[in-house]
Amino acid sequence: MRDLWEAFTGFLRTFGALQLFLLRLIVESPRVLMRPRLVTQQIFNAGALSLVLIMVCGFFVGAVIGLQGHSNLARFGSEDILGLFSALSLMKELGPVITALLFAGRAGTALASEIGLMRTTDQLSAMEMMAIDPVIRVATPRFLGGAISMPLLTAIFTSVGILGSWVVGVPLLGVDAGAFWSQMQAGVGTADVWEGILKSIVFGLAASLIAVWEGYNAIPTAEGVGRATTRTVVITAVVILVFDFMITAMAISLG
Amino acid sequence: MNADHIVEIEDLHYARGTRPIFSGLNLNIRRGEVTAIMGPSGTGKTTLLRLITGQLVPDRGRIRVDGEWLAGLRRDGLYALRRKIGMLFQNGALLTDLSVYENVAFPLREHYELPERLIRHIVLTKLHAVGLRGAAEMLPTELSGGMARRVALARAMATDPRILIYDEPFVGLDPISMGVIVRLVRRMNDALGISSIVVSHDVQEINTVADSSYLISEGKVAASGSPDELSNAPSELVRQFMHGMADGPVPFHFPAPDYTSQLIGNGEGDDDA
Amino acid sequence: MQQTKTVEIGTGAFVALGFAALFFLATQTTSIQRFEEGSYDVTARFDNIGGLKERSPVAMAGVRIGRVESIVFDKDRYEAIVTLRIDSRYDTLPEDSDASILTAGLLGSQYVGLQPGGSDVFLGDGDRLEFTQSAIVLENLIGKFLVNSGED
Numbered sequence: 141m142r143d144l145w146e147a148f149t150g151f152l153r154t155f156g157a158l159q160l161f162l163l164r165l166i167v168e169s170p171r172v173l174m175r176p177r178l179v180t181q182q183i184f185n186a187g188a189l190s191l192v193l194i195m196v197c198g199f200f201v202g203a204v205i206g207l208q209g210h211s212n213l214a215r216f217g218s219e220d221i222l223g224l225f226s227a228l229s230l231m232k233e234l235g236p237v238i239t240a241l242l243f244a245g246r247a248g249t250a251l252a253s254e255i256g257l258m259r260t261t262d263q264l265s266a267m268e269m270m271a272i273d274p275v276i277r278v279a280t281p282r283f284l285g286g287a288i289s290m291p292l293l294t295a296i297f298t299s300v301g302i303l304g305s306w307v308v309g310v311p312l313l314g315v316d317a318g319a320f321w322s323q324m325q326a327g328v329g330t331a332d333v334w335e336g337i338l339k340s341i342v343f344g345l346a347a348s349l350i351a352v353w354e355g356y357n358a359i360p361t362a363e364g365v366g367r368a369t370t371r372t373v374v375i376t377a378v379v380i381l382v383f384d385f386m387i388t389a390m391a392i393s394l395g
Numbered sequence: 396m397n398a399d400h401i402v403e404i405e406d407l408h409y410a411r412g413t414r415p416i417f418s419g420l421n422l423n424i425r426r427g428e429v430t431a432i433m434g435p436s437g438t439g440k441t442t443l444l445r446l447i448t449g450q451l452v453p454d455r456g457r458i459r460v461d462g463e464w465l466a467g468l469r470r471d472g473l474y475a476l477r478r479k480i481g482m483l484f485q486n487g488a489l490l491t492d493l494s495v496y497e498n499v500a501f502p503l504r505e506h507y508e509l510p511e512r513l514i515r516h517i518v519l520t521k522l523h524a525v526g527l528r529g530a531a532e533m534l535p536t537e538l539s540g541g542m543a544r545r546v547a548l549a550r551a552m553a554t555d556p557r558i559l560i561y562d563e564p565f566v567g568l569d570p571i572s573m574g575v576i577v578r579l580v581r582r583m584n585d586a587l588g589i590s591s592i593v594v595s596h597d598v599q600e601i602n603t604v605a606d607s608s609y610l611i612s613e614g615k616v617a618a619s620g621s622p623d624e625l626s627n628a629p630s631e632l633v634r635q636f637m638h639g640m641a642d643g644p645v646p647f648h649f650p651a652p653d654y655t656s657q658l659i660g661n662g663e664g665d666d667d668a
Numbered sequence: 669m670q671q672t673k674t675v676e677i678g679t680g681a682f683v684a685l686g687f688a689a690l691f692f693l694a695t696q697t698t699s700i701q702r703f704e705e706g707s708y709d710v711t712a713r714f715d716n717i718g719g720l721k722e723r724s725p726v727a728m729a730g731v732r733i734g735r736v737e738s739i740v741f742d743k744d745r746y747e748a749i750v751t752l753r754i755d756s757r758y759d760t761l762p763e764d765s766d767a768s769i770l771t772a773g774l775l776g777s778q779y780v781g782l783q784p785g786g787s788d789v790f791l792g793d794g795d796r797l798e799f800t801q802s803a804i805v806l807e808n809l810i811g812k813f814l815v816n817s818g819e820d
Contacts, residue, residue, distance in 0.1 A: 184675045188682035227697045257491070266488035266547075269448060269481075270502045270554070271474040277505070292686025299689040302697065321696075326725055326732065328698045336693075 161356075162349055164275055165283045172280045182285025186247040186348075190293060193246055194239060198297035201234055202226060202304025209305070210313050222315050223324035226305035231332055235298035236339035237384055240347055243290055244376035248351035251282050252372040255355025256365035264356075279356055283348045290344025291337060298336065335391045342383055347376045401426045401461055401558060401590045402447060408455035409439075409446060416442055418614035420456070429584050429591040431605035433598070435636065435645055438611050440594040441485075444562055447592075448480060449473045461557060478506070481551030482560045487543035489535040489550070495522070496531040499550045506554065521549040525579060541572025548579060558590050559583060565597040573597075577604050598637055602626070610636060612645075706756035708793035709737060712767045712780075717748045718803025719778045720769055726752045728782040733758045736780060752780060754791075762787040766799030778803060 172178060209225045255278060258264050264274040302324075309315040351372045358368035402424040409417045416439040424430045434440055445451045447458060449465050458465045461479055468476060489498050499518045503509055509517075522528045525545040535543060544564060551559060564576050581604050584591045595601055601608060602622040610618045610625065610633055618625055618633045626637050635643030651657075717739060726734035734754035742749050754761070764785030771778050785799075 180679050181675055183683065184679040187686070188678040191682055191685070231693065231697070261486060261491070262484040262488035263490055265450065266482070266484055266490075268450060269477055270505070270550075271477040272502065272505045273474075289682075289686075292683060292689070295686055295689035295693055299692050322732065324697055326723075326735070329723055330698060333693055333698060337690075 158349075158353055161279075161353055165280050165349070165352070168276050168280045169284060172276060172284060178277075178281040179284050179288070182281045183289055184285075185250065186243075186282075186286045187289030187293060189250075190243060190246045190289070191296070193242060194293050194297050195300050197238065197242055198235075198300035199304040201238060201297075202230060202301030202306075203308045205229055205234070205301065206305035206308030206313070210309055210315065219309075219313075219315050220319040221323045221327070222305070222309045223302075223320035223322075224327040226309070227302055227324045227328050228332060230298045230301040230305070231328070231336040232339075232388075233384070235294050235301060236336055236343055237380060239294040239297045239340065240290065240343035240380045241377055243286070243293060243344075244347050244351070244373050244380070247286060247289070248347055248372045248376055249369040251286065251348070251351040252355035252358070252369045253365055255279070255282070255352060256358030256368045259356065259358050260360040260362070260365055274356075279352050283352045286348030286351065287341075287344045290347065291340040294336065294340035294343075331391075335387070339384065339387055342387065343380050346379050346383060350376045350379065399425050400459075402592070403459040404447075404456070405458075406456040407446065407453050407458065409442065409451070409453050411442070415614055417446075417453075417456075420611070420615055422609055422616055422619075424590065424592055425607070426590050427584075427588060428606040429580060429593060429604055431601040431608040432592065432594045432611060433596055433601060433608055433636070434611035434617075436596065438613075440596075440611065441562055443611070444482070444560055444592070444594055448477060448482060448560070478554060479557045480560060481554070481556035481558070483544065483547050483551050483562060483564060485563045485566060486540070487535070487547035489538075489543055489546055491535050493535075494531070495527065495533050495535070495538070495546050498535065498546060499553050502550065502554050517553060518549075521552050522546075524552070524583075525549045526575070539572070541568050541575060544568075544572075544576060545579065548583070552583065552587070555587075556589065558592065561591065561593045561595075563595055564593065565595055565600045573600060580604050598639065612636075707734065707753045708756055708759070708791075710752050710754065710791050710793075710795045710797055712750050712752065712797040712800050713742070713745075713747045714750060714767075714769065714800050714802050715747060716802040716805060717750060717778075718769055718771075718805055720750065720780065720803065721778075724777065725779040726754060726782065727779055728758070728761070728784065733782075750780070752797075759790060759792075761791045763789045763791050763795060764799065765791070765797060766801065767797045768801035769803035771804075 205226045206222065209222050209229075210219055213219050213222060213225060255264075258274075258278065264278065267274045267277060306320060310317045310320055354368040354372045354375070355365075358364045400423045402422075404420060404422040407417045407420040407422075408415070420443075422432075432440055432443060442451065446453055447460060449468065452466075460476060463472070463476060465473070465476075489495075490501060493501065496518055499521055500514050503514050503517060519528055519531070522531055525548050527542060527545055527549065530538065530542065530546070535546070538546065548559075561580065564580065565573050568576065577600050580591060580593060583589065593601065593605065605622060607621055608619065608625055609616050612632055618628050618630055620628070625633055628634065628637075632644040634640070635645060641647055720736060720739065722736055722739060724736045725732045726736065734752055737751040737753040739751075740749050741747075752767070761782065762785040764787040766783045766785065768781050768783065769778055770781040782797075791797075
């Protein structure tokens with residue numbers, strides 16, 4: 141019973157500290173954005189270096205949606221709405237979620253281990269000693285770089301996915317090209333696009349925050365850094381899926 | 396208050412968890428001298444440095460650095476004070492994604508808006524002082540341990556601090572690198588007119604470089620004075636430490652239940668273990 | 669310096685590609701863009717719209733020419749007022765055309781089908797379609813069928 145209570149208060153403390161950390165990152169953001177070079181470097185690390193992975197995965201996810209969609213829609217004689225089906229599922233669900241999971245695995249772990257290593261090798265303490273705040277110099281640019289990259293990566297993933305679904309559906313399985321696009325355009329609304337964008341922004345903030353936090357608070361040993369990277373992936377995955385459900389439920393209830 | 400003292404520590408208490416690390420430590424560091432802080436492993440020498448630089452806050456007692464009480468300082472004041480302190484970490488703590496040149500330029504770029512030519516001038520001067528002007532374009536991963544520490548020294552000096560703090564500067568170095576660092580500690584101190592604090596347990600090197608030394612044990616100052624005074628001190632503990640004897644007041648055996656009873660039976664000894 | 673250049677080029681390319689993808693999603697996968705460019709609105713009153721929704725297609729001769737812009741309920745006359753947004757490329761629809769709510773396939777989604785009339789006057793922005801035919805609601809149809817067969 142007492143253990144449970146301690147676990148509970150411990151969780152609350154961590155959670156509170158995380159909120160304060162997020163607040164500091166946000167407060168320092170304008171100042172960091174005044175030095176775009178710091179952020180550019182991180183957009184490169186988090187975004188540009190994930191690009192090939194995102195595009196390859198996006199293409200194959202789209203292709204498999206095309207395949208599954210076609211074979212299932214064919215049972216109802218509705219192959220024509222394959223374009224709509226792929227676009228909606230990629231835009232609203234698969235795009236944001238899979239991109240976020242890939243982002244956690246590629247960029248999130250890189251961030252966590254990089255910052256964790258800086259902690260382990262006293263680089264963060266050294267900055268403190270040079271009167272340079274590591275939250276401003278190290279954490280905030282990385283947080284911003286990740287948060288900016290995620291929506292862009294998601295858009296790329298979704299677009300390439302639609303292309304993948306088209307490749308499977310139209311040239312390979314013989315869905316009418318006109319129907320593919322016109323059904324999609326008739327059925328997809330602005331709200332659907334916005335839902336996807338909103339999700340990717342929220343997921344980007346969450347995934348970047350978790351990665352930076354885990355790295356920043358890593359236990360300064362080799363094992364500690366390893367654990368921080370593992371935790372980054374696990375926690376991000378859970379948080380993303382929970383948020384995904386909440387945002388979807390909200391979007392549906394709002395109409 | 397004494398104008399001769401750049402660092403004053405009064406009645407310092409600090410515990411990590413339930414384990415007390417300092418219990419009533421008093422210590423003064425004189426301006427313009429190289430002061431050594433020695434002690435067996437685990438006596439909290441690095442912790443002391445972090446207390447002096449305000450990275451940790453004492454449980455009781457007070458610390459004054461260059462005339463300012465740390466306890467009264469807020470974040471900004473603390474950062475302003477730290478600009479007067481250069482610190483050399485055990486492994487150098489160079490920023491791994493920057494070249495040697497950029498590492499030394501780092502505090503300059505962060506704190507001042509200087510023209511590139513001036514930065515270049517300062518960086519090359521500092522690197523020349525530690526003999527590594529030729530390594531300017533190398534990355535920290537390409538440096539040996541001794542070289543990394545010299546670069547870190549150049550970086551610590553980049554903003555012309557009043558105090559230089561060395562955390563275990565001699566650990567894990569070959570004799571030549573060790574000699575280089577010893578020479579640099581002395582030369583920087585005298586040439587720049589700064590004060591140096593060296594934390595170490597390398598008695599030989601300390602004796603050649605330090606003006607005065609403090610030996611810390613069990614949370615207090617066990618002995619202090621010039622290297623000669625310490626070597627000939629009557630205290631058992633000081634003699635054990637200075638001459639590197641395996642057994643003495645610091646016992647060879649970690650506290651344990653009685654050896655015989657633990658070996659013979661599985662009596663109380665095992666339960667305690 | 670070489671490294672800085674790589675970072676700048678890479679970041680620039682990535683951000684450009686990202687925005688291109690956003691642009692693609694916003695304009696090519698939805699139909700919003702096309703109709704905003706040039707369109708006109710006409711209204712039609714229906715007793716029952718069935719399952720018609722905003723953004724349902726408007727078609728003539730099976731070709732999509734617009735979409736349902738809004739549906740509101742007229743509480744005085746207990747009717748639905750449906751606003752149809754029609755692409756301005758199709759600006760020669762006779763004003764006495766009639767609108768009916770039809771179903772694509774047996775159980776498919778519903779759309780508004782326009783049937784051309786014979787007038788020389790064409791529909792313009794704000795006009796009203798006089799002739800409408802409500803959605804056929806399956807339950808009503810079955811109910812009617814049962815009543816009729818009972819009378820026999």
